Amino acid sequence: MGIPERKEREREHRREEILNAAQRVFFEKGLQPATMDEIAEAAELSKGTLYLYYKSKEDLYLGVMIRGIDILHNMLAEATSTDEPTIVKIKNLGDTYYRYFKEHRSFFRMFYFFQNPLFHTQVSEEMMGLCHTGNQKLWKLVIDLIQRGIDEGDIRPDVDPAECSMILWSNSNGIMMRMDTQEEYFKNMLGMDLEKVLQKSMAMLFQSMLRDPAK
Amino acid sequence: MGIPERKEREREHRREEILNAAQRVFFEKGLQPATMDEIAEAAELSKGTLYLYYKSKEDLYLGVMIRGIDILHNMLAEATSTDEPTIVKIKNLGDTYYRYFKEHRSFFRMFYFFQNPLFHTQVSEEMMGLCHTGNQKLWKLVIDLIQRGIDEGDIRPDVDPAECSMILWSNSNGIMMRMDTQEEYFKNMLGMDLEKVLQKSMAMLFQSMLRDPAK
DNA sequence: GTAATAGATGACCGTAAGTCATTAAATAAA
């Protein structure tokens, strides 16, 4: 009796197809301007059908965002699976997040939203759970690596890995958000080259984590 | 002929009244859920009248947000108009922003929005200009103070005041955003006390700015 | 007292998310 299995596969496939369509429309128009009718048309389905597969527009949005989280996680995992010293890998994390920002800008922008609690009022428990899982995987990856740096003696033992991750994340994210929306503004108003600010600030933060600031 | 003047005063007064109503409704319900009908009712006016005074819902939102910027600016200005040493004043900036976060949470949350470019599609040039002006005043206050710290010799001369402000802002803002939305989550998942993380990270950043890290 | 102007109103419009009765297709039963 393979019918239920085949149906389940078909259902999964359709969910993916809908997500593909949603991704195209979201990336082209943005969350707010994208309409369910447009997504339905892109998916070559009726609007009603979308709601058989996803509870709400926000759920669709989160579905796409989770793809973005996975991509980032894969990039970070790859960047830290080399045979370089741990301290170099930690540096790689920052560079990789910046590369993600440059290469997957649309995904990066989606993270803005999730940040804002006012915009997930219609999200299903399931999607929220997936988001948290993905998020946790990201944090774990960074925290574990810093812990390893401590264990290996390159990073000061009084550094708290979780706190340290938070600081690195806040700094890079804050600056990249500015780069995304107001790069020109900051260039003109304050003569700031945000890319340089990012590099310098990350270097500074790394420096202050090191046991031996000579290196 | 004082009639035009009186009318102008009345118009200003009504604009303020509408903004008061909008603020009440936005603070109670949030931007998305708040409706123009509710604001009109709170202002004891018809919806059409709101549009005689403000171009759009987003303009109203920005009007309220600008109040929040002004409050923050006043708090920062006051915190740095003491006769303490400059280096202490810089420390005060961070503490004051945190106090703002605690005491004016609703205003702090409004800043999320402005951050997100997808949500000001209906904003008037005028309001946008006011926002930028307010924003600039904030940056100027911080940058000038850091410059003074350099001039007085407490802060390393190779520090770039604008870059430095950006780093301090990114860090504190990033952590406070997390505190706002996910304080419990980070406490439970990673055992992080975000308030402590904020204190420690700010201390660390100040430290690395100092000419003589002894103090 | 009347005309002209400015201010306020709320019914109305357009749009878009989400629903649901109906239809179509696929599977199971006879």
Next chain:
DNA sequence: TTTATTTAATGACTTACGGTCATCTATTAC
């Protein structure tokens, strides 16, 4: 193979809300 049943898909419809505008009202000018 035909009929019944379950499952999937549809799109017209409902609801909600931002924004508009012809109409009405009050104020000012003449």
